[in-house]
Amino acid sequence: MPDTIPVDSVGLITPQVAHFDTPLVLACGQTLPNYQLVYETYGELNADASNAILICHALSGDHHAAGYHSMEDRKPGWWDSAIGPGKPIDTNHFFVISLNNLGGCSGSTGPTTVNPATGKVWGAEFPMVTVEDWVETQARFADRFGIQTFAAIVGGSLGGMQVLDWSVRYPDRLQAAAIIASAPKLSTQNIAFNEVARQSIRRDPQFHDGQYIEQDTIPTNGLGLARMLGHITYLSDDSMGNKFGRQMRHDTYQYNYEVEFEVESYLRYQGEAFTKRFDANTYMLMTKALDYFDPAAREGGDLAKVLSKAQCEFLLVSFTTDWRFSPARSEEIVDALIRSGKHVSYTKIEAIEGHDAFLFPIPRYMNALRGFLSRVAKCLPKENA
Amino acid sequence: MRADLQLISDWIPSNSRVLDLGCGDGALLAHLSEHKNVAGYGLEIDAENINMCIERGIPVLEQDIDQGLQNFEEQGFEVVVMAHALQQFRRPDLLLDEMLRIGKEAIITFPNFGHWRNRVHLGIKGHMPVSEFLPYNWYDTPNIHFCTFNDFRDLCQDKGLKVQRWAAVDGQLHDHWWTRLMPNLFSETAIFKVSR
Numbered sequence: 001m002p003d004t005i006p007v008d009s010v011g012l013i014t015p016q017v018a019h020f021d022t023p024l025v026l027a028c029g030q031t032l033p034n035y036q037l038v039y040e041t042y043g044e045l046n047a048d049a050s051n052a053i054l055i056c057h058a059l060s061g062d063h064h065a066a067g068y069h070s071m072e073d074r075k076p077g078w079w080d081s082a083i084g085p086g087k088p089i090d091t092n093h094f095f096v097i098s099l100n101n102l103g104g105c106s107g108s109t110g111p112t113t114v115n116p117a118t119g120k121v122w123g124a125e126f127p128m129v130t131v132e133d134w135v136e137t138q139a140r141f142a143d144r145f146g147i148q149t150f151a152a153i154v155g156g157s158l159g160g161m162q163v164l165d166w167s168v169r170y171p172d173r174l175q176a177a178a179i180i181a182s183a184p185k186l187s188t189q190n191i192a193f194n195e196v197a198r199q200s201i202r203r204d205p206q207f208h209d210g211q212y213i214e215q216d217t218i219p220t221n222g223l224g225l226a227r228m229l230g231h232i233t234y235l236s237d238d239s240m241g242n243k244f245g246r247q248m249r250h251d252t253y254q255y256n257y258e259v260e261f262e263v264e265s266y267l268r269y270q271g272e273a274f275t276k277r278f279d280a281n282t283y284m285l286m287t288k289a290l291d292y293f294d295p296a297a298r299e300g301g302d303l304a305k306v307l308s309k310a311q312c313e314f315l316l317v318s319f320t321t322d323w324r325f326s327p328a329r330s331e332e333i334v335d336a337l338i339r340s341g342k343h344v345s346y347t348k349i350e351a352i353e354g355h356d357a358f359l360f361p362i363p364r365y366m367n368a369l370r371g372f373l374s375r376v377a378k379c380l381p382k383e384n385a
Numbered sequence: 386m387r388a389d390l391q392l393i394s395d396w397i398p399s400n401s402r403v404l405d406l407g408c409g410d411g412a413l414l415a416h417l418s419e420h421k422n423v424a425g426y427g428l429e430i431d432a433e434n435i436n437m438c439i440e441r442g443i444p445v446l447e448q449d450i451d452q453g454l455q456n457f458e459e460q461g462f463e464v465v466v467m468a469h470a471l472q473q474f475r476r477p478d479l480l481l482d483e484m485l486r487i488g489k490e491a492i493i494t495f496p497n498f499g500h501w502r503n504r505v506h507l508g509i510k511g512h513m514p515v516s517e518f519l520p521y522n523w524y525d526t527p528n529i530h531f532c533t534f535n536d537f538r539d540l541c542q543d544k545g546l547k548v549q550r551w552a553a554v555d556g557q558l559h560d561h562w563w564t565r566l567m568p569n570l571f572s573e574t575a576i577f578k579v580s581r
Contacts (some may be wrong), residue, residue, distance in 0.1 A: 316437065334446065334454045338446075338461075339461070345439050345444050346445075346446045347445075347447045363438075368439055371440035374440060375442050
């Protein structure tokens with residue numbers, strides 16, 4: 001809980017809801033007749049709507065990227081370190097939009113909301129959504145605000161995939177793209193991790209084929225396990241080693257299956273805490289969206305050909321100890337952008353935090369983002385610059 | 386802008402695609418983009434330089450040149466530039482090959498170790514040269530492969546490369562009749578433009 005709101009915070013924020021009644025045809029073939037998206041905004045939209053930055057969230061993120069919902073909040077939004085007055089995504093210059101993606105579980109239409117056709121909670125009946133579907137909903141959302149062109153679109157991990165898709169789906173609707181700790185498609189190993197996560201959820205007896213909310217229960221064991229596994233892959237060997245080493249709960253071995261090592265306790269806690277804030281069906285949907293993403297497939301695997309449509313300036317960032325989306329994966333995007341002659345800068349940040357590094361305010365990383373966006377800010381009309 | 390960069394800039398055709406290996410703060414590419422409509426990328430590993438490039442909008446890639454340049458396709462650039470850095474790499478000869486695989490032409494500048502003052506340092510005083518221009522001690526210098534004007538010219542000859550242009554200049558990057566006449570003895574900086 002903040003005693004006072006820090007001066008570089010966007011302050012107290014109230015999420016808002018936007019309803020959409022134009023049917024949305026999804027990549028999977030199904031159509032949503034209507035839907036709603038919950039969102040937050042920080043800063044002021046300028047007169048010609050040219051200073052908007054869209055934040056795309058990752059697997060377990062949501063619309064609450066910065067600031068506090070109340071003075072009782074224990075922590076600010078998930079990317080508060082980067083968004084605020086004077087921060088790299090500077091709300092003194094930019095109007096920042098962060099929304100909860102379709103299929104999410106933080107207020108946007110998704111598995112935990114009611115299907116108007118049946119009057120029941122969607123649950124596993126909610127259609128599969130893809131990165132492309134999200135970009136479509138985000139574009140419609142921009143239309144609602146009268147935003148023809150984003151000053152920048154920014155995202156890490158799965159969020160970076162949305163940015164990548166934006167750059168080629170709506171090339172004239174963004175000036176700059178920041179793609180952080182991301183990849184042009186998942187590796188086999190990544191898909192494999194996702195499959196284990198999904199299986200652990202589906203095999204939980206409380207899953208009830210995805211209709212667990214109707215049964216007034218939650219597959220906590222399965223979802224917790226999925227999160228434990230995921231969490232390991234977001235950290236690096238070194239960061240886990242530094243944090244826990246072989247620290248033990250007791251002075252001597254207990255020779256049982258209770259918590260012996262502190263890392264076990266930590267993972268159990270992380271798994272359990274996650275089940276209190278996240279929905280299992282949404283988790284499965286998000287992992288599938290990751291698996292399906294492969295824009296190069298549209299051009300026979302030629303990523304450079306796909307990216308040749310892009311018009312914006314790119315910043316790519318990777319982190320040395322990230323093994324879920326390793327630097328080599330970001331470099332695939334960079335190389336394709338070079339081959340297609342695009343304006344791209346790339347920096348590989350020394351960081352111990354693994355994939356999670358993209359959420360940390362690492363000075364070099366923050367400076368790169370700040371420098372990149374300050375150039376964008378300079379191109380804005382005078383009132384914002 | 387550093388005077389050698391001005392000189393290099395004059396040797397680069399307008400509207401070309403340039404790769405600048407060890408681009409520093411991006412001064413050359415900024416100049417080329419502004420005055421010659423040149424599009425290009427810089428490679429750099431220094432954090433401050435990288436950030437400077439990003440801030441001024443110069444495309445910069447964090448990449449260690451010693452780890453190779455395999456990610457660049459053949460003949461993707463008109464000119465590949467390496468200013469004052471060739472002597473800092475593990476295998477300058479192989480790097481030169483790579484530069485000419487990636488680019489049609491390569492422009493290289495390097496400090497001429499054969500300059501008379503260096504010879505005095507080593508030959509008379511018996512010490513490795515330390516000067517305003519080469520301010521390092523032998524143990525902390527990044528310059529691990531010093532060569533002379535003639536050494537580099539010979540390397541090009543051995544490799545069968547065409548020297549398109551060369552310049553031999555003093556510390557202020559001016560050329561004189563004496564630097565032109567005896568470049569190996571009187572030039573402090575050597576500049577070569579080579580191709581296959």
